[in-house]
Amino acid sequence: MSVFYPYVSIDCVIFGFDGEKLKILLIERTINNAEIGLSDKKLPGSIIFEDENLDNAAIRILNDLTGLKNIYLSQFRSFGDPERANKPRDKQWLERTTQLKIGRLVTVAYVALIKINRKIIFQSENTTARWYDLTSLSEMQLAFDHNQIATEALKFIRNKIQYESHTLFELLPNKFTMTQLRNLYDTILETKSDVRNFQKKMLQVEGLEKLDEVQKNVPYRAPRLYRYNKKKK
Amino acid sequence: MSVFYPYVSIDCVIFGFDGEKLKILLIERTINNAEIGLSDKKLPGSIIFEDENLDNAAIRILNDLTGLKNIYLSQFRSFGDPERANKPRDKQWLERTTQLKIGRLVTVAYVALIKINRKIIFQSENTTARWYDLTSLSEMQLAFDHNQIATEALKFIRNKIQYESHTLFELLPNKFTMTQLRNLYDTILETKSDVRNFQKKMLQVEGLEKLDEVQKNVPYRAPRLYRYNKKKK
DNA sequence: CCAAAAGTGTTATCGATACACCCATGT
DNA sequence: ACATGGGTGTATCGATAACACTTTTGG
Numbered sequence: 001m002s003v004f005y006p007y008v009s010i011d012c013v014i015f016g017f018d019g020e021k022l023k024i025l026l027i028e029r030t031i032n033n034a035e036i037g038l039s040d041k042k043l044p045g046s047i048i049f050e051d052e053n054l055d056n057a058a059i060r061i062l063n064d065l066t067g068l069k070n071i072y073l074s075q076f077r078s079f080g081d082p083e084r085a086n087k088p089r090d091k092q093w094l095e096r097t098t099q100l101k102i103g104r105l106v107t108v109a110y111v112a113l114i115k116i117n118r119k120i121i122f123q124s125e126n127t128t129a130r131w132y133d134l135t136s137l138s139e140m141q142l143a144f145d146h147n148q149i150a151t152e153a154l155k156f157i158r159n160k161i162q163y164e165s166h167t168l169f170e171l172l173p174n175k176f177t178m179t180q181l182r183n184l185y186d187t188i189l190e191t192k193s194d195v196r197n198f199q200k201k202m203l204q205v206e207g208l209e210k211l212d213e214v215q216k217n218v219p220y221r222a223p224r225l226y227r228y229n230k231k232k233k
Numbered sequence: 234m235s236v237f238y239p240y241v242s243i244d245c246v247i248f249g250f251d252g253e254k255l256k257i258l259l260i261e262r263t264i265n266n267a268e269i270g271l272s273d274k275k276l277p278g279s280i281i282f283e284d285e286n287l288d289n290a291a292i293r294i295l296n297d298l299t300g301l302k303n304i305y306l307s308q309f310r311s312f313g314d315p316e317r318a319n320k321p322r323d324k325q326w327l328e329r330t331t332q333l334k335i336g337r338l339v340t341v342a343y344v345a346l347i348k349i350n351r352k353i354i355f356q357s358e359n360t361t362a363r364w365y366d367l368t369s370l371s372e373m374q375l376a377f378d379h380n381q382i383a384t385e386a387l388k389f390i391r392n393k394i395q396y397e398s399h400t401l402f403e404l405l406p407n408k409f410t411m412t413q414l415r416n417l418y419d420t421i422l423e424t425k426s427d428v429r430n431f432q433k434k435m436l437q438v439e440g441l442e443k444l445d446e447v448q449k450n451v452p453y454r455a456p457r458l459y460r461y462n463k464k465k466k
Numbered sequence: 467c468c469a470a471a472a473g474t475g476t477t478a479t480c481g482a483t484a485c486a487c488c489c490a491t492g493t
Numbered sequence: 494a495c496a497t498g499g500g501t502g503t504a505t506c507g508a509t510a511a512c513a514c515t516t517t518t519g520g
Contacts, residue, residue, distance in 0.1 A: 008339050201481090
């Protein structure tokens, strides 16, 4: 029943879309352990600093990792099971990288949505970040409770796009086709929308503009481009 | 840029409904300070203990305060501004009650919905808990950032009941009338629903049962009672 | 018999769904 | 000419919204 102080971290579940599949950005973590192997994966994250608030910590992590600013970020839940950072490989890694003796770690989790076509400069030399298919998540053993966090993040975003469809545009290039939009929607929700009905629905989303422009260099009829204009009201 | 350890607390925004108004359960906090007066109010909360997870901490706080178990609880957001526990009266109070030197406090906020008719035994002798009209929230100066937390909680629950109407039943007695249900709904959303349309809508909520029973001791035509049966599918 | 609240049905509108054929382009 | 994906309209169904009068009960 004793009171104590845990460390507080931020973890970011970063989703992207390559036109076909939903992707998640993970960091390669090196561990030296004969039983487990040499490496595994984790969500990007960090202990919060003394003078930053939660949102800013998430922004920092994203910027450090990708060099990007102004990306969609939303806090969705915190995780604080006493055992969540207690696996030997996690403890070992934490101590090595933070130089701290961490008894317990409460994490505030964020979802980030990024346009995968923005060429990302992975800045830190000593971290390897890579996109992974979200579908292969269940086969990967992520660090800590990061499998659970990623799963919850997906649920969160699934729920969100149904009521706030404009969230989808965060994952697409500035100009996109209706087919790309539909593929994205159907990929996230695991549905198969009717082409015509989907178009009707999306055209009533405020700010979605039909452009007088088509996609170039396609080996078939060039599809029309659309753009989302947040401002317009 | 230094790493450090904040304390982690849980705060609960507890809503109730008295048949007319939405209520929030607040705790009287005594402070001895000539400028501020002798007391103000705060959300029920506590530092988390070493061996409990976040949900269990919230359950503990609720049980300690009200003696109730099995009540609706949902984590909705965490608050961690570096300044959020820095007002003199908050610092002073924290030190006195926790006997700790708290530099920073990150809080994980929960919404609880309780049936106000369950007579609550406020257990701790040295805390005074009372229901307040939610509408008077803006005139009260709560401790820490609790005004903001309560406001966010209300938004959360407003959003929730529109897509998951059964959440409403958490705030009503086991048996209730359609008018009570409608009053509750309209109070939360600040709407005025049409009596007939509302009834039609609610009757298609899975698990809502029309009983062959009416309310007793009413000075006018006795209204029919309804019950929500979660299990039935 | 009056006051107060309960109970009840129809119509119009809107949004969601189901469904199939022709068009433009590159090879 | 053909293969590939793009683009388009109508009919039906279900949900929502608007709307007013009669019934029950206690005092």
